[in-house]
Amino acid sequence: MAKLELRGVVKRFGTATVCDGIDLDVEEGQMVCLIGASGGGKSTLLRCINLLEPIEDGAIYLEGADITVPGLDPQIVRSRIGMVFQSYNLFPHMTALENAMLAPRLVRNRTREDVRPDIETLFTRFGLADRMNNYPDQLSGGQQQRVAIVRALAMRPELMLFDEITSALDPQLVGEVLDVLLQLKHEGMTMILATHEMEFARQAADKVCFLKDGRIIEEGPPSAIFVAPHHQATQDFLARALK
Amino acid sequence: MKDGNAAAGLTRRQRYEAAQRKRSILIAAASTLLVGLAIFILVPLTPGWDRVKRSFFDIDTLVETFPRLLDAFTINVMIFLWSAPAIAILGLLIALARDTRSPALFPLRIFGAAFTDVFRGIPVILTVYLIGFGIPGLGLPRPWNSPYIWGSLALILTYSAYVAEIFRSGIDSVHHSQRSAALSLGLTERQVTRYVVLPQAIRNVVPAQMNMLIALQKDVSLLSFIGPVEIFRQAGVFKSLLANFTPYVGAAIIFLMVTIPATRYADYLMAKQRQERR
Amino acid sequence: MKKMVYLTTGLMVTASSAMAAGHCAAGLTLEEGQLTIATGNPAYYPWVLDDDPESGEGFEAAVAYAIAGEMGFADEDVVWVRSSFDEAIQPGAKNFDFNMQQYSITPERDEVVDFSLPYYTAPMAVLVSPGAVDTEPTLEALKTLKWGAVGTTTAVPKLENVIQPENDPLLYGDNADVNAAMSANQIDAALFDLPTALFLSAVMIEGSAVIGQFASDESDNPDQFGLLMEDGNPLKACVDEAITSLTESGELAAIEAQWLQDATGVPVIE
Numbered sequence: 001m002a003k004l005e006l007r008g009v010v011k012r013f014g015t016a017t018v019c020d021g022i023d024l025d026v027e028e029g030q031m032v033c034l035i036g037a038s039g040g041g042k043s044t045l046l047r048c049i050n051l052l053e054p055i056e057d058g059a060i061y062l063e064g065a066d067i068t069v070p071g072l073d074p075q076i077v078r079s080r081i082g083m084v085f086q087s088y089n090l091f092p093h094m095t096a097l098e099n100a101m102l103a104p105r106l107v108r109n110r111t112r113e114d115v116r117p118d119i120e121t122l123f124t125r126f127g128l129a130d131r132m133n134n135y136p137d138q139l140s141g142g143q144q145q146r147v148a149i150v151r152a153l154a155m156r157p158e159l160m161l162f163d164e165i166t167s168a169l170d171p172q173l174v175g176e177v178l179d180v181l182l183q184l185k186h187e188g189m190t191m192i193l194a195t196h197e198m199e200f201a202r203q204a205a206d207k208v209c210f211l212k213d214g215r216i217i218e219e220g221p222p223s224a225i226f227v228a229p230h231h232q233a234t235q236d237f238l239a240r241a242l243k
Numbered sequence: 244m245k246d247g248n249a250a251a252g253l254t255r256r257q258r259y260e261a262a263q264r265k266r267s268i269l270i271a272a273a274s275t276l277l278v279g280l281a282i283f284i285l286v287p288l289t290p291g292w293d294r295v296k297r298s299f300f301d302i303d304t305l306v307e308t309f310p311r312l313l314d315a316f317t318i319n320v321m322i323f324l325w326s327a328p329a330i331a332i333l334g335l336l337i338a339l340a341r342d343t344r345s346p347a348l349f350p351l352r353i354f355g356a357a358f359t360d361v362f363r364g365i366p367v368i369l370t371v372y373l374i375g376f377g378i379p380g381l382g383l384p385r386p387w388n389s390p391y392i393w394g395s396l397a398l399i400l401t402y403s404a405y406v407a408e409i410f411r412s413g414i415d416s417v418h419h420s421q422r423s424a425a426l427s428l429g430l431t432e433r434q435v436t437r438y439v440v441l442p443q444a445i446r447n448v449v450p451a452q453m454n455m456l457i458a459l460q461k462d463v464s465l466l467s468f469i470g471p472v473e474i475f476r477q478a479g480v481f482k483s484l485l486a487n488f489t490p491y492v493g494a495a496i497i498f499l500m501v502t503i504p505a506t507r508y509a510d511y512l513m514a515k516q517r518q519e520r521r
Numbered sequence: 522m523k524k525m526v527y528l529t530t531g532l533m534v535t536a537s538s539a540m541a542a543g544h545c546a547a548g549l550t551l552e553e554g555q556l557t558i559a560t561g562n563p564a565y566y567p568w569v570l571d572d573d574p575e576s577g578e579g580f581e582a583a584v585a586y587a588i589a590g591e592m593g594f595a596d597e598d599v600v601w602v603r604s605s606f607d608e609a610i611q612p613g614a615k616n617f618d619f620n621m622q623q624y625s626i627t628p629e630r631d632e633v634v635d636f637s638l639p640y641y642t643a644p645m646a647v648l649v650s651p652g653a654v655d656t657e658p659t660l661e662a663l664k665t666l667k668w669g670a671v672g673t674t675t676a677v678p679k680l681e682n683v684i685q686p687e688n689d690p691l692l693y694g695d696n697a698d699v700n701a702a703m704s705a706n707q708i709d710a711a712l713f714d715l716p717t718a719l720f721l722s723a724v725m726i727e728g729s730a731v732i733g734q735f736a737s738d739e740s741d742n743p744d745q746f747g748l749l750m751e752d753g754n755p756l757k758a759c760v761d762e763a764i765t766s767l768t769e770s771g772e773l774a775a776i777e778a779q780w781l782q783d784a785t786g787v788p789v790i791e
Contacts (some may be wrong), residue, residue: 047423050427052423052426052427074426075426075429075430075431076429078426078427078428078429079428079429080429081427082427082428083424083427085420085423085424087420089420089421089423089424090424091421091424091425091439091443092443093442093443093446102428102430102438102439103428103429103430106430106434106438107428107429107430107434148424151428152427152428155428155429291612291613294612294613295612295613297612297633298610298611298612298633299612376698376701376702376705379705379706379707380701380704380705382706383706384706385667385706385707388705388706388707389707390691390702390707467692467694468693468694468698469691469693469698469702470669470691470692470693470702470707470708471691472672472689472690472691472692476672476692479672479673479694480672480673480677480692482607482610482673483606483672483673483674483677484627484629484630484675484677484678485629485630485633486610486629486630486632486633486634487610487629487633488607488610488611
């Protein structure tokens with residue numbers, strides 16, 4: 001049984017079919033990278049996985065349990081899956097520390113004093129100890145994104161989703177965030193990334209999936225996808241992306 | 244061409260701009276002086292000036308009536324002080340009622356919409372009359388039929404409707420990605436609203452709500468129609484006794500003493516917000 | 522030829538108007554040959570009946586036509602306009618020759634406008650709500666009541682200086698609002714001139730009563746009604762002449778008797 005299994009996931013917005021029957025398995029501790037042009041369905045797929053969007057058809061299994069049963073309260077599932085967004089989405093009226101403490105306090109009912117040491121450890125682990133008491137507008141883009149990752153990690157998720165988290169960053173800040181991802185991977189986190197960072201995907205991913213028009217056209221280890229893609233669409237995409 | 248004054252500290256551009264500034268200040272001062280002189284000289288030359296001066300700007304009347312006007316103004320202040328918090332709270336509740344998504348609470352949504360439609364749609368003075376006289380007229384005992392209670396309620400209901408709409412626009416202005424992020428952490432909808440959306444929404448609309456506060460300070464005078472002797476009524480009493488409008492000018496001065504600082508503060512908040520957005 | 526006709530007709534009309542207007546008001550009214558009188562909006566009973574001053578019914582309407590007649594105007598030369606108190610006292614040209622709405626003559630007002638000689642001396646009376654009809658007509662008893670009055674009248678100084686109630690009075694914009702307050706039991710008592718008080722008690726507020734009146738020749742403020750005119754209006758002399766003549770001939774008293782007969786039987790307040 002894989003950590004996460006998608007079977008025939010279909011998502012429509014009005015008349016547009018954004019996810020057109022997606023099948024995907026993600027094993028524990030794997031890093032899966034979703035690549036493809038914008039609008040290919042990567043973001044939507046991630047949002048379906050953590051139940052921010054309801055799916056039209058198909059099913060998603062987390063540890064073997066169907067989390068897309070209609071009527072299921074999504075809140076519990078969401079606390080087991082962490083998500084980080086392209087635009088960081090830190091809460092501007094709270095410090096970095098408070099951002100990270102909020103969910104453990106409210107969802108796990110822990111007190112501030114109880115939660116603080118754990119969170120501070122997380123900040124230190126990712127090199128943000130001296131930024132804990134800053135507000136988001138006092139942080140650089142890279143720092144904000146790393147705080148966003150810490151915030152998601154504070155809930156000790158079983159699975160982390162990353163939606164193009166470096167796309168909004170200045171190039172020199174991308175590195176520090178990718179380093180965090182590598183660190184997480186070494187710690188054994190199961191991760192799904194939608195990304196344009198091809199070099200990173202080639203080096204770090206266990207599996208790469210190419211999405212186009214809501215379908216996974218091709219999937220496989222980076223050595224297969226990047227070196228010898230089978231489909232013309234994949235080749236075209238890589239040709240443009242790797243230029 | 245190397246600027247020989249660079250060492251002295253002023254570049255040629257700085258010198259040019261300093262000269263331009265001086266010129267602007269001189270022109271501004273001259274034109275203001277001219278306009279001021281024109282008003283001071285020309286207005287008294289108009290045929291009715293003496294009459295108007297006696298009727299509206301009589302110093303003796305002003306001095307004589309000012310203390311009691313100030314005294315009456317304390318009633319305005321009192322009414323304002325107990326109405327404003329009630330308006331803030333009710334406004335927020337109505338905003339939340341209108342935005343609720345739960346099907347069980349649908350009647351609340353309709354009620355919220357009807358509330359804002361009605362109380363934004365009727366002129367405040369009508370509401371004051373209808374509620375201020377109408378409800379006590381149903382036979383309430385004293386002191387429950389006091390015009391202070393029901394007049395204030397009329398103000399509270401009316402202003403809550405406007406304040407609620409401002410809160411709603413504030414809630415709308417919080418980007419939906421904030422909600423997405425909060426939900427992905429596992430927060431319930433209620434927690435998202437309370438801890439993530441509302442704090443930002445309220446902060447966003449404080450300048451707009453300040454404008455409502457300033458409007459309220461003046462609309463308190465509408466209660467004068469149903470009995471309380473606040474400053475507008477008191478000025479009216481003087482006007483009738485003395486056949487002179489200067490008490491109204493006195494009342495206006497007292498209002499300005501309060502509203503001008505409030506308006507400046509509201510402007511300051513708006514400017515600060517504009518700067519933060521940039 | 523046409524010019525001649527127009528000229529002659531014009532001269533004849535002017536001449537006849539001048540004759541109709543009599544000598545004292547000639548050239549002094551807003552419109553030559555017309556007397557423009559202002560009254561309230563609405564004009565209340567018993568001063569004007571049915572809000573229709575043109576009918577001449579009602580004390581003030583009748584007095585107005587009597588004065589107009591004395592000044593040499595025929596009934597059809599009288600034109601009525603409506604105005605508020607504010608319009609009467611504000612500076613600038615007026616749209617009436619005189620304004621007649623139960624204006625009490627006071628020295629302060631006299632500095633800003635002109636009043637005619639009084640045409641009525643109005644005692645002020647106490648109207649109480651059904652719940653207070655048993656109140657004794659004494660000052661001590663009156664002090665304990667919750668009072669209301671029209672803010673723009675001389676009832677206010679009477680309240681402040683003479684009655685001095687224990688509870689702050691509530692003030693209103695017009696009679697109708699005072700009625701509403703009394704009906705809502707927000708006030709126990711209100712001050713009006715006697716005829717108005719009797720009218721309100723009989724018609725507007727069921728169960729209310731007029732329990733007392735203040736002697737109208739009281740030292741500090743005998744409430745006398747006068748016609749209100751623009752400050753320095755030369756018409757005043759003519760108006761005063763007319764009023765004096767009506768008073769001396771007894772016609773004014775007769776009009777009062779005709780329209781304000783119910784004024785007896787109300788106890789005087791001690």
